[in-house]
Amino acid sequence: SAVISQKPSRDICQRGTSLTIQCQVDSQVTMMFWYRQQPGQSLTLIATANQGSEATYESGFVIDKFPISRPNLTFSTLTVSNMSPEDSSIYLCSVEDRGTDPYEQYFGPGTRLTVT
Amino acid sequence: AQKVTQAQTEISVVEKEDVTLDCVYETRDTTYYLFWYKQPPSGELVFLIRRNSFDEQNEISGRYSWNFQKSTSSFNFTITASQVVDSAVYFCALSEANSASKIIFGSGTRLSIRP
Numbered sequence: 001s002a003v004i005s006q007k008p009s010r011d012i013c014q015r016g017t018s019l020t021i022q023c024q025v026d027s028q029v030t031m032m033f034w035y036r037q038q039p040g041q042s043l044t045l046i047a048t049a050n051q052g053s054e055a056t057y058e059s060g061f062v063i064d065k066f067p068i069s070r071p072n073l074t075f076s077t078l079t080v081s082n083m084s085p086e087d088s089s090i091y092l093c094s095v096e097d098r099g100t101d102p103y104e105q106y107f108g109p110g111t112r113l114t115v116t
Numbered sequence: 117a118q119k120v121t122q123a124q125t126e127i128s129v130v131e132k133e134d135v136t137l138d139c140v141y142e143t144r145d146t147t148y149y150l151f152w153y154k155q156p157p158s159g160e161l162v163f164l165i166r167r168n169s170f171d172e173q174n175e176i177s178g179r180y181s182w183n184f185q186k187s188t189s190s191f192n193f194t195i196t197a198s199q200v201v202d203s204a205v206y207f208c209a210l211s212e213a214n215s216a217s218k219i220i221f222g223s224g225t226r227l228s229i230r231p
Contacts, residue, residue: 041223042221042223043161044221045220058218090159103166104166105166105219107153107161108160109160110159110160
């Protein structure tokens, strides 16, 4: 199974600043995903990141607020820009492992962000 | 539109009891995938099972079992002889074949197992 690490694991940031979250996978994967989990809530997909192309954002999420990079098949970053307290959430990176049958989807440990 | 409903917000049972977590889904696709994930207090999301829409066979894995009923659009999860370590939030989820693996999550059921 794919092993995913995220940095930082948690952070406390001030309003108006930006934070970049890193996601590293131990194997090459085509598709990576970024999810947000607001406190006490379910997970919501922010965007899909494929290597070599621009990320595809879900309704309600825009590139200016959540720019994403995908420089290679094992790494991606998500930036939360101009943060406000409403951005306080857990941000999770996910990958689909197409080496298994059926495909399995794995999640990173998450980055717990608190905006003050 | 696709949707996953977990009507049970919280469930609390005594250890060793059996417990069933309900999941009802909506989709217009004929090909889709259903998932269950566990999120323990530590926060990580643990993959439990993935089922495709053409496979209605029930699945058993140790104390865990899943009942997939297309006729009622349900994919329920039963834990037999529950243990305190089963305490977690459980999410049911759906992805459609034409949605590039985008997963739609239910709101989750918080399960507490009392010793």
